[in-house]
Amino acid sequence: xxxxxxxxxxxxxxxxxxxxxxxxxxxxxxxxxxxxxxxxxxxxxxxxxxxxxxxxxxxxxxxxxxxxxxxxxxxxxxxxxxxxxxxxxxxxxxxxxxxxxxxxxxxxxxxxxxxxxxxxxxxxxxxxxxxxxxxxxxxxxxxxxxxxxxxxxxxxxxxxxxxxxxxxxxxxxxxxxxxxxxxxxxxxxxxxxxxxxxxxxxxxxxxxxxxxxxxxxxxxxxxxxxxxxxxxxxxxxxxxxxxxxxxxxxxxxxxxxxxxxxxxxxxxxxxxxxxxxxxxxxxxxxxxxxxxxxxxxxxxxxxxxxxxxxxxxxxxxxxxxxxxxxxxxxxxxxxxxxxxxxxxxxxxxxxxxxxxxxxxxxxxxxxxxxxx
Numbered sequence: 001x002x003x004x005x006x007x008x009x010x011x012x013x014x015x016x017x018x019x020x021x022x023x024x025x026x027x028x029x030x031x032x033x034x035x036x037x038x039x040x041x042x043x044x045x046x047x048x049x050x051x052x053x054x055x056x057x058x059x060x061x062x063x064x065x066x067x068x069x070x071x072x073x074x075x076x077x078x079x080x081x082x083x084x085x086x087x088x089x090x091x092x093x094x095x096x097x098x099x100x101x102x103x104x105x106x107x108x109x110x111x112x113x114x115x116x117x118x119x120x121x122x123x124x125x126x127x128x129x130x131x132x133x134x135x136x137x138x139x140x141x142x143x144x145x146x147x148x149x150x151x152x153x154x155x156x157x158x159x160x161x162x163x164x165x166x167x168x169x170x171x172x173x174x175x176x177x178x179x180x181x182x183x184x185x186x187x188x189x190x191x192x193x194x195x196x197x198x199x200x201x202x203x204x205x206x207x208x209x210x211x212x213x214x215x216x217x218x219x220x221x222x223x224x225x226x227x228x229x230x231x232x233x234x235x236x237x238x239x240x241x242x243x244x245x246x247x248x249x250x251x252x253x254x255x256x257x258x259x260x261x262x263x264x265x266x267x268x269x270x271x272x273x274x275x276x277x278x279x280x281x282x283x284x285x286x287x288x289x290x291x292x293x294x295x296x297x298x299x300x301x302x303x304x305x306x307x308x309x310x311x312x313x314x315x316x317x318x319x320x321x322x323x324x325x326x327x328x329x330x331x332x333x334x335x336x337x338x339x340x341x342x343x344x345x346x347x348x349x350x351x352x353x354x355x356x357x358x359x360x361x362x363x364x365x366x367x368x369x370x371x372x
Contacts, residue, residue, distance in 0.1 A: 004359045005315045008293060008352030009151055009179060014245070015204035015353070021248035022206075025241040033238055034229070047240050050247025054211055057250040057257075058196065059187040063216070066230045067243050070210035071178040071199030072102040073223070077212050077233070078174045078195045079106040081220030082143050083115055086172075090140035093117045096128050096157075098332045099147055103176055107145075116140065125286040126155040126336045134165045141171050148177035148186065148196075152319045152332045152348055153285030154294025156184070163192025172218060178202050178210075182253035183262075183291050194218050200242065204353065205249035209242035256353075263292035266351055269360045270295055276368055284333060284346055293352060298338070299345035299371055303327060308347065310370040314363060317348050 005013075025046070031039030033047045051062040058065070068074045083093065095107055097119045107117045118136045120128050128146055144166050149156045159175055166173035174195040177186050181196075182203035188196065195218060200209035214220065214233075226235025273281050277299070284296040296319075299307060304318035319330025329343040338346075349363075 003313045003315070004363055006349045006351060006355065006359075006363065007315045007317050008355075009154075009202070009291075009348065009350035010317060011201045011207065012204045012352055013354065014206060015249060015252055017252055018205055018245045018248045022241055022245045025244060029240070033240055034227075043240050046244050047238055050240075050243045053247035053251045054198070057181070057186075057254045058198075058213055059189060060213055061216075063231065064188075064213055066212045066214060066233050067238060067246075068210045068212055068234060069208055069239075070201070071100075071176065071197050074197040074199070074210050074212040075100070075102040075176055076106050077220060077223055078197065078214075079103065079143070079145060080110065081223060081233070082172060082174070082195070082218070083110050083113070084221040085219045086142050087114070090142040091115050092138050092140040092142060094120065094133060094136050094141060094144045094146075096120045096122060096146050097335045098122055098126060098150055099145070100151060100176060100178070103145055103147065120146075122335050124336055125289075126150050126153045126284075126332060127286060127289070128157050128162070130158050130161040130165055133162050137165075137169055137171065141169070143172050143174065145174040145176070148175045148180040148191075149184070149291050149294075150285070150332060151179045152330060153296045153336075154179070154291035154350075155285040156180070156289045156291065159191050159193065166194075167192055179291060179294075182249070182257060183293055185257055188213060188215070198246075200246040200249065203249050203253055205246040206242050209239060209246045211246065260292070262351055262353070262355075265355060265357060265360065266293055266295055268357065269349065269351070269364075270297070272360070272364050273297060273367075276364060277371065280371070282342055284336070284338060284343075293350055295349045295351075296346060297349070298342045299347070301341055302345040302371060304345050304347040307345075307367070307370045311363075311366045314366060316350075318346055319348065 031043045033044040055062040172194045176197040178199035194215040196213040198211040201207040224235045327344040333343040
């Protein structure tokens with residue numbers, strides 16, 4: 001065990017099945033899916049099948065799946081596309097203070113374009129209150145965007161409750177589910193959402209591919225204008241190679257998402273950390289309502305990055321930034337009101353499909369040596 005990877009929330013390795021599914025497109029299927037001849041037809045069929053695989057995982061129709069270059073583009077299309085198409089109805093957007101920059105920065109851009117944005121705070125677990133969302137609604141509100149799960153702490157948001165509020169007021173609702181899809185069930189109708197962001201490299205598909213679920217009836221202005229690809233919402237010849245990879249990854253996820261092995265392994269890791277470090281280690285995020293693979297913990301009065309620097313063979317991450325000897329807490333932990341002496345010791349361990357119990361035991365030994 002020279003090196004151990006516990007940063008699956010940052011990016012996942014390609015699943016072997018995904019590589020196998022993509023290989024024919026690197027060799028035999030090179031036609032343009034829009035072409036009407038023998039070279040285009042099989043590629044169009046592969047693209048259609050990939051769209052159906054994504055739709056099956058989400059519980060929606062294939063026509064509601066738009067392939068994009070990843071989570072950032074999906075978020076931008078949802079936010080900017082909806083605002084520019086619907087701003088005649090109102091100019092107010094509601095989001096949270098702990099969103100990924102791929103939501104936060106489009107919102108800040110839209111503020112320069114005339115939008116008014118309300119940023120909702122979170123509780124000690126990093127969760128948004130549905131009541132706070134409802135209080136923020138005005139006659140000008142046209143869109144709510146709240147992430148499904150936080151990428152740092154793994155805390156799951158009460159999306160279904162917020163979706164009911166959005167329905168009640170006739171407001172469109174978007175959720176960035178980049179971290180959630182493939183880890184927990186993400187069904188469009190159960191969540192009561194209108195748009196959902198997916199990032200391929202978070203669920204064992206390649207980087208550079210993602211999707212946006214858009215409910216029928218929701219109108220968007222395209223970000224990329226050209227021919228009528230992706231139902232007129234994203235011009236440019238489709239990247240069938242990567243779309244097939246995403247489709248296969250979604251098919252695998254659909255068969256594995258209800259299994260508890262990863263949750264059991266994460267819980268084992270947390271119980272062993274408490275056993276070894278006692279009150280020296282604290283959990284950041286909700287104890288139950290969080291992603292089954294994510295463990296964000298603080299080693300009290302330690303510096304998370306120093307601990308990781310002492311274990312170069314371990315891949316994990318901290319949300320804090322180090323500048324000339326000072327520590328700047330992660331914005332997420334700041335919003336959760338985590339004290340500095342606790343937050344500066346935060347490390348996010350995110351487990352994945354290929355993580356083993358032996359690896360967790362090895363990481364524990366490395367941590368014991370680094371902390372002590």
